[in-house]
Amino acid sequence: xxxxxxxxxxxxxxxxxxxxxxxxxxxxxxxxxxxxxxxxxxxxxxxxxxxxxxxxxxxxxxxxxxxxxxxxxxxxxxxxxxxxxxxxxxxxxxxxxxxxxxxxxxxxxxxxxxxxxxxxxxxxxxxxxxxxxxxxxxxxxxxxxxxxxxxxxxxxxxxxxxxxxxxxxxxxxxxxxxxxxxxxxxxxxxxxxxxxxxxxxxxxxxxxxxxxxxxxxxxxxxxxxxxxxxxxxxxxxxxxxxxxxxxxxxxxxxxxxxxxxxxxxxxxxxxxxxxxxxxxxxxxxxxxxxxxxxxxxxxxxxxxxxxxxxxxxxxxxxxxxxxxxxxxxxxxxx
Amino acid sequence: xxxxxxxxxxxxxxxxxxxxxxxxxxxxxxxxxxxxxxxxxxxxxxxxxxxxxxxxxxxxxxxxxxxxxxxxxxxxxxxxxxxxxxxxxxxxxxxxxxxxxxxxxxxxxxxxxxxxxxxxxxxxxxxxxxxxxxxxxxxxxxxxxxxxxxxxxxxxxxxxxxxxxxxxxxxxxxxxxxxxxxxxxxxxxxxxxxxxxxxxxxxxxxxxxxxxxxxxxxxxxxxxxxxxxxxxxxxxxxxxxxxxxxxxxxxxxxxxxxxxxxxxxxxxxxxxxxxxxxxxxxxxxxxxxxxxxxxxxxxxxxxxxxxxxxxxxxxxxxxxxxxxxxxxxxxxxx
Numbered sequence: 001x002x003x004x005x006x007x008x009x010x011x012x013x014x015x016x017x018x019x020x021x022x023x024x025x026x027x028x029x030x031x032x033x034x035x036x037x038x039x040x041x042x043x044x045x046x047x048x049x050x051x052x053x054x055x056x057x058x059x060x061x062x063x064x065x066x067x068x069x070x071x072x073x074x075x076x077x078x079x080x081x082x083x084x085x086x087x088x089x090x091x092x093x094x095x096x097x098x099x100x101x102x103x104x105x106x107x108x109x110x111x112x113x114x115x116x117x118x119x120x121x122x123x124x125x126x127x128x129x130x131x132x133x134x135x136x137x138x139x140x141x142x143x144x145x146x147x148x149x150x151x152x153x154x155x156x157x158x159x160x161x162x163x164x165x166x167x168x169x170x171x172x173x174x175x176x177x178x179x180x181x182x183x184x185x186x187x188x189x190x191x192x193x194x195x196x197x198x199x200x201x202x203x204x205x206x207x208x209x210x211x212x213x214x215x216x217x218x219x220x221x222x223x224x225x226x227x228x229x230x231x232x233x234x235x236x237x238x239x240x241x242x243x244x245x246x247x248x249x250x251x252x253x254x255x256x257x258x259x260x261x262x263x264x265x266x267x268x269x270x271x272x273x274x275x276x277x278x279x280x281x282x283x284x285x286x287x288x289x290x291x292x293x294x295x296x297x298x299x300x301x302x303x304x305x306x307x308x309x310x311x312x313x314x315x316x317x318x319x320x321x322x323x324x325x326x327x328x329x330x331x332x333x334x
Numbered sequence: 335x336x337x338x339x340x341x342x343x344x345x346x347x348x349x350x351x352x353x354x355x356x357x358x359x360x361x362x363x364x365x366x367x368x369x370x371x372x373x374x375x376x377x378x379x380x381x382x383x384x385x386x387x388x389x390x391x392x393x394x395x396x397x398x399x400x401x402x403x404x405x406x407x408x409x410x411x412x413x414x415x416x417x418x419x420x421x422x423x424x425x426x427x428x429x430x431x432x433x434x435x436x437x438x439x440x441x442x443x444x445x446x447x448x449x450x451x452x453x454x455x456x457x458x459x460x461x462x463x464x465x466x467x468x469x470x471x472x473x474x475x476x477x478x479x480x481x482x483x484x485x486x487x488x489x490x491x492x493x494x495x496x497x498x499x500x501x502x503x504x505x506x507x508x509x510x511x512x513x514x515x516x517x518x519x520x521x522x523x524x525x526x527x528x529x530x531x532x533x534x535x536x537x538x539x540x541x542x543x544x545x546x547x548x549x550x551x552x553x554x555x556x557x558x559x560x561x562x563x564x565x566x567x568x569x570x571x572x573x574x575x576x577x578x579x580x581x582x583x584x585x586x587x588x589x590x591x592x593x594x595x596x597x598x599x600x601x602x603x604x605x606x607x608x609x610x611x612x613x614x615x616x617x618x619x620x621x622x623x624x625x626x627x628x629x630x631x632x633x634x635x636x637x638x639x640x641x642x643x644x645x646x647x648x649x650x651x652x653x654x655x656x657x658x659x660x661x662x663x664x665x666x667x668x
Contacts, residue, residue: 013415014405014408014413014414014415015414015415015633016396016397016522016523016632016633017523018523019522019523019610019631019632019633020415020629020631020633020637021610021629021630021631021632022629022630022631023629023631023641062350062667063350063665063666063667064665066665067664067665070662070663070664070665071348071664073662073663074348074657074662074664077657077662079348079655079656079657079661079662080348080349080656080657080662081347081348081349081354081652081656083656084648084651084652084655084656085648085651085652087651088644088647088648088651089644089648188350188353189350189351189352189353189667276353276355292629293627293645294628295354295355295356295357295626295645296355296356297353297354297355297356297357298350298353298355299349299350299353299354303354306648307357307644307645307648310422310423310641310644310645311627311629311641311644313422314418314419314422314423314640314641317418317419317421317422318415318418318419321413321418322413322414322415322417322418323408323411323413323414327413328404328407328408328411328413328414329404329407330401330404330405330408331397331398331400331401331404332397333396333397333523
């Protein structure tokens, strides 16, 4: 049986059993996904989905909406954190306009997958139509398919969208059945008063739409074109049996929807970091996920994936390349 | 003032202030060490010091003493975890025979810095003589000096030595004034009965030598040629204003002695991970250190340094290369 075989290979490496901690679990998981004791990570890629949110006009963020498109331009120019970390860790980076409120000039670094110029304000209507939702799921999947066909088998997801911690909060609150106060946080850095206001607005929205159970409907109501495309992309990556790297709070909310649609996806997922955003710790607990990094970050963009990637790579490398007690002629336990 | 200047550069990068968490602190610290807002990490190097311990014959480890020399051979052949991680993360690796109970054949990958074929058994005598202690401090320093002269400015320390969690426990217990039970742990994986026995032996040794305060004397009594050479090496790295990477429990015990001798060294140190070994969390707390990684590892060899290094490198990269709100024309907070 592959699991026992992998575990025994890991245990017989020249180290006390279990002494590589989480790296041993990661190596085992990747071996199981790829169904081999010699797994390989090929063409690691991070996709950053960007989109605007109708709810942003309610003042739920510290930053104005135009920051979404300005940050996309920053990604295209190589100046954002995710650019730096992807480059340092040799990860391919793709930027997707999933629905930013801006018309970008043609740029071959930008994947156009636009659904509209931002979602509706979910305070008093559904963030997106059924057609828009379905387009998101399909287009997200298509992007992954193309990347997969180029030879990639490990893919991370990040996002940019002013207001999107509000969407993520609503998705989490509904799907985990946890009150809004415990799901939401300061996002880009709200003060206490603004946070209180954000909670009030989100509660109003919840009262308006009522409690829901259907993951697809919840995603439609509280939206985020970037969140929905991420969700479609994750499901497509799972279908292709890729290793899926999950970033922070918003990416995890997209994953939560994907998980509610196809629970098996969790076997292909690595949770790259625990964000400082209030709800993320609780969400990871709900998913029984063990995050790789805890660096008190709260930036998004896939930065957690990029920073965790070297550790994942090292886990695969030890499984492939470390000597065993026998091959190195090291005495095992007394 | 450099600190304010660095902080303001970090705050004006295109991200919410503080959102890169620990990476922001690391970038600030390295800028302060190198006295520049454009720090550089040059020729990263990890030195693994190996040595044998008289106390090993009391059965304080799960593994026989010959594993020390066998693992050194494994290091030289490239088969150990630290080989894999150093290679993956492009870190130079040096192996030092600080006092292993074995006569190695000439090998240009091995630095001979041998003080003897293992220390005395500290159960009933001092682990090393005053002359041996002084030799350790000097030889450890000389090794770092040579590496520094080759252009390296960031150096990590790891170790190998069957029995050396016992030495580290005694050093910590004496210098932190914390009872042995709270400092010691299962090392390579002792069961409950063996752990109880280890604690009894270490208590006996403490009763024999009496409580001490002098860090140099404590290091002499409880020894470890590899621990003492690491301590000398760290002090030398501090003198040269290098960035110092601290690994797990044993490396931290060497650092503790260095810190008690020259407290300023802590400004140059990064604590790469929190080991699963029982005493390490408490020791890091004592040092008010914030570990970069928490991966439930307990292997030593400098593996924590090697795995944390990419994160440190990414921290320096964001400080140097990320765009500012102004340069990227991104709107700052409302």
